[in-house]
Amino acid sequence: MLNFTRRHRPSAWKGLVAGLAGGLAATVAMTQFQNGWQQASEALQDGKKRDPRKSKSQSQKEGQESQKQESQKEDATMKAAGKVAAAVGHPLSFQQKKKAGPVVHYGFGASMGALYGVLHEVAPKSLRTLNPVLVGVGYGSALFVSADEVAVPAFGLSESPKKTPISAHVYGLASHVVYGVTGEMVRRTVRKYL
Numbered sequence: 707m708l709n710f711t712r713r714h715r716p717s718a719w720k721g722l723v724a725g726l727a728g729g730l731a732a733t734v735a736m737t738q739f740q741n742g743w744q745q746a747s748e749a750l751q752d753g754k755k756r757d758p759r760k761s762k763s764q765s766q767k768e769g770q771e772s773q774k775q776e777s778q779k780e781d782a783t784m785k786a787a788g789k790v791a792a793a794v795g796h797p798l799s800f801q802q803k804k805k806a807g808p809v810v811h812y813g814f815g816a817s818m819g820a821l822y823g824v825l826h827e828v829a830p831k832s833l834r835t836l837n838p839v840l841v842g843v844g845y846g847s848a849l850f851v852s853a854d855e856v857a858v859p860a861f862g863l864s865e866s867p868k869k870t871p872i873s874a875h876v877y878g879l880a881s882h883v884v885y886g887v888t889g890e891m892v893r894r895t896v897r898k899y900l
Contacts, residue, residue, distance in 0.1 A: 716827040716828055717827060717900075718824050718827060720827070720897060720900040721823040721824040721825075721826055721827035721897070722820050722823055722824050723823070723896065723900060724823045724892075724893045724894075724896040724897035724900060725819045725820045725821065725822050725823015725824060725826065725889075725893050726816055726817075726819055726820040726823065727819070727892055727893065727896045728819045728822070728823060728888070728889040728890065728891075728892040728893030728894075728896065729815050729816040729817065729818055729819015729820055729822070729823075729889055729893075730815065730816045730819065731889065731892040732815060732819060732885040732886070732888040732889030732892065733811065733812050733815030733816060733819075733885065735884055735885065735888040736815065736881050736882070736884050736885040736888070737811070739880070739881055739884040740877075740881050743877060743880070743881070780800070780803060781807060782858050782863040782864050783806075783807035783808070783810040783811045783814075784803040784804060784806070784807040784810075785803075785862075785863045786810050786861075786863055787802075787803050787806035787807055787809070787810045788803045788806075789861075789863075791806070814853075815885065818849060818853075819889050819893065822845060822889065822893070826893070838887075838890045838891050838894050839887055839890075839891075841886075841890050842883070842886040842887030842888070842889065842890035842891065843883055843886060843887060844886070845886035845889065845890055846882040846884070846885050846886020846887065846889075847879065847882065847883065847886065848886075849882050849885065849886065850878055850879050850881075850882035850883075854878045854882070855867050855875075855878075
């Protein structure tokens with residue numbers, strides 16, 4: 707039986723399209739993973755903070771106050787949106803930054819996927835044929851180190867990694883591994899059809 711396979715010919719535009727699709731899907735998966743992690747973390751914290759001597763209404767009131775304080779914090783994407791807007795002469799309010807934060811998050815995730823897709827096209831064959839999960843773990847880990855550990859603090863969008871608790875590093879690395887594996891699996895699938 708004859709087996710016809712298409713030879714891989716590097717194509718920047720195909721890599722860009724496949725990487726963009728992978729980056730967008732990976733950002734969605736990463737966001738869902740982060741939401742699940744935060745919900746689980748909050749549930750664990752609520753379980754530890756429950757004091758049997760406090761009334762239920764008092765505990766709920768304290769929980770609402772801590773949620774209000776948490777929602778007033780600016781994350782790195784909100785800060786980035788604020789800095790970009792200020793640089794072009796249009797400062798943003800807290801609520802505008804809150805709305806622009808996800809745009810920055812998804813835009814960055816999609817653009818990193820597109821860049822990865824283009825670079826993957828010119829990578830040596832030995833790297834292109836590795837297990838996609840292994841490649842995805844490497845891709846996500848590299849993005850975690852370069853973005854979260856180096857670039858974000860360097861631009862003043864977060865504290866120094868030395869001041870960040872180890873649990874935040876584990877959370878960030880796990881999130882980026884989810885991003886990398888999802889991005890590589892989707893990129894690889896889309897690229898087969900281009």
